[in-house]
Amino acid sequence: MAKGFFITLEGGEGSGKTTQIKRLADALKAAGREVVITREPGGTPEAEKIRDLLVRRDGGDWTPLTECLLLFAARVMHVEKLIKPALAAGKVVISDRFADSTRAYQSYGHGLPLQTVESLNALSLGTFQPDLTFILDMDVEEGLARSGKRLAAACSAEDKFESLDLDFHRRLRHGYLEIAKTNPARCVVIDAGRGMDDVAHDLAAAVMERL
Ligand code: TMP
Numbered sequence: 511m512a513k514g515f516f517i518t519l520e521g522g523e524g525s526g527k528t529t530q531i532k533r534l535a536d537a538l539k540a541a542g543r544e545v546v547i548t549r550e551p552g553g554t555p556e557a558e559k560i561r562d563l564l565v566r567r568d569g570g571d572w573t574p575l576t577e578c579l580l581l582f583a584a585r586v587m588h589v590e591k592l593i594k595p596a597l598a599a600g601k602v603v604i605s606d607r608f609a610d611s612t613r614a615y616q617s618y619g620h621g622l623p624l625q626t627v628e629s630l631n632a633l634s635l636g637t638f639q640p641d642l643t644f645i646l647d648m649d650v651e652e653g654l655a656r657s658g659k660r661l662a663a664a665c666s667a668e669d670k671f672e673s674l675d676l677d678f679h680r681r682l683r684h685g686y687l688e689i690a691k692t693n694p695a696r697c698v699v700i701d702a703g704r705g706m707d708d709v710a711h712d713l714a715a716a717v718m719e720r721l
């Protein structure tokens with residue numbers, strides 16, 4: 511049986527994660543792998559309930575620490591009920607966001623000490639982490655313009671995090687690049703400001719190299 515492999519895609523708003531995940535899954539399926547696509551916060555019925563509390567405008571006014579605790583509660587359900595069983599069955603799991611989002615958003619973005627996030631991560635996940643993380647990096651204004659257009663088109667109710675100010679998104683981008691520097695064996699930074707085909711090519715090549 512093939513060995514399970516856990517891939518995460520990370521990045522700011524409008525970085526194109528959703529499109530790239532579909533393309534990567536197609537490339538992996540064409541190479542004969544079974545693929546599970548999932549997302550955070552969410553991925554299981556219970557974790558999707560927590561997602562509603564976090565991302566919807568009417569979900570509640572959480573403090574940075576309580577937000578972080580909810581994110582990890584959702585993450586533990588996701589890892590135990592969906593990710594680990596799929597990996598044990600030899601599948602490739604691709605998650606739209608994972609723990610690096612909490613490092614970037616709650617710590618670099620909202621100012622929660624990074625050590626708090628790392629402690630909660632160690633407590634709830636132990637040493638479990640992705641095999642490979644793509645950080646889709648792009649100009650902040652361009653990303654927001656892209657996601658603004660998408661939101662206007664969808665009239666989304668899930669726009670609480672996306673309405674945060676420009677400085678926040680700059681801190682987020684800086685945070686992701688710092689995370690990549692701290693974890694060079696796991697993280698690959700991808701220039702997501704290019705055309706979709708170029709980005710998709712780089713992602714597929716990096717995964718095939720490691721599988
Ligand atoms: P999405 O728009 O990529 O689906 O993500 C939902 C929002 O949740 C997004 O604005 C980022 C935010 N988020 C955090 O703040 N911390 C986290 O740990 C995760 C997974 C998401």
